[in-house]
Amino acid sequence: METDSVNIIDQTRLPHEFKIVALQNLHDACHAITKMQVRGAPLIGVTAAYGLYLALRKDPASLDEAIKDLSATRTTAVNLRWALQRVEQVLLSTTLNQRAAKALETAQLIEKEDIAICQSIGDYGAPILKSLWRAKDSSQSIVNVLTHCNAGALATVDSGTALSVVYQAVSAGIPVHVWVDETRPRNQGAALTCWELGQHDIPHTLIVDNAGGHLMQQGDIDVVLVGSDRTTLDGDVCNKIGTYLKALAASDNNVPFYAALPVSSFDFSVDSDVIPIEQRAAEEVSHITGIDEAGLFRQVRIAPRDVAISNYGFDITP
Template structure:
């Protein structure tokens, strides 16, 4: 999508073949900084420290991380060790393990001397596949927005998002935002309510940044305002992303998703999940089996921002030595999900509805 009017993606190969570039998302929206990942350690650190985040983008970054490792040592042992390092960086998003399995399955039969070029070629294939996949998600989600637009007589469709499931969480288009960007292209008016998404504020810092750059009308709200606006009839639908979807349709996504789904159900509003088929984990029978990442308590007790002098700083917002818990994700039961928007269509959030995608 766009930054300062220029077409950008969240990750791209270095034209001089020194590695792969990413946008450092920990510095957005205040600073747009490109970072060159040169080796396995750079890629693993970028994923673990959330310079890249979002399940699809994590998967593509891991694919390039494996390719960078094989550039240094293309042996079986190196490939296995690199995959293990990358797999351990973020335990919840299934796309990471999916991408590594695709990479290793493709490369395993090859002789060592062919692996370097083949690894980068296959990582690029996964990158391009992600773009096409998210564009297709947008097309299928567009039909849902179009139907609501017709129901509202052409008035803007008011959409609630959670966290950042935009193009910054993928290579391009995004998952939850893809239908929004497609609606904009189709001339269907929308207005997006962006919740801040504590504790890392990815809605405030990333989704609001994206939508502003793309000139999509939007309003930032605090996390706890979503239910209030639903009650008052100011929201027409919710679209969120997913980090892992169990075989029965339970959805694991950024912490707070469950509460938005409960509010939507109580208010009789559609609550959709947008995710590629690679986010489905048919090895897990239900959402309670999904490992939930617990992140550092400092993400809760401190908050980053820009000081009056323009410097990006981190400030304490809780009393010193206050204990805090920081589960990064929660699980929304399938019964609260109106449908799952994938690149292959919109499917019922149930074992039967998803079975054909296995």
């Protein structure tokens, strides 16, 4: 059944406001991805697929233009390209009049697959946390997990990738505490991961991005779990900026480090040295957004006006 809009959670309003936004056309979908109302590689892919449907619903002949516009929204997350290519492949054998319906059908299939895949990631990953818990001296001990960015339900359709492992472990009765990197400059850890974990009543502590190494040195972290925006055939993981530093600290302190990702986040066509690393707006670094005491959203400058800023969105962990 056709629909005239696609609903998303506006993640730029979290954790202060839970707001549903209706995407009604291609422009809305592109804006949602670019402005990070939706983010997380799997969810970007699903949103792009629905964005293609919304474009074809308005104009069945706009396929090439819509793919071009959606492809330009984010450069690093491979799920975006994967989803668009998958829908396009289906449409090659359809008539103009069938395009919108087939695009919607394919987008819905991608959505359902993402839910099942994330569930499977949790199923496979939870035993890792169980084994770490069993290896501890006391049955009352807690497994301490460090996360970076947000790789939970908000990054996918449901349950997430890295956080799916945590959710499944907790459901199995394993006590888990999560150290949450704030993840500057967009603060996905502080705003999104903490909000998610709070919804699940999972113990968690927010830390500054540079605290992870110290906690590992002190023996306060048992495992690092992250997601991935693009992973090469060799296993190189392109993820939120700062992931590489966490991996180095984990290696130096003999802390297990895992990346949890769906097949759609693999890119078998490139090596890590040619993955495009997105550079985002300087304003994300020079300013910070939050709510004031009156509950109003405010953006304030935290850096000098004339300072040079480099804002790489991702790094690569070999």
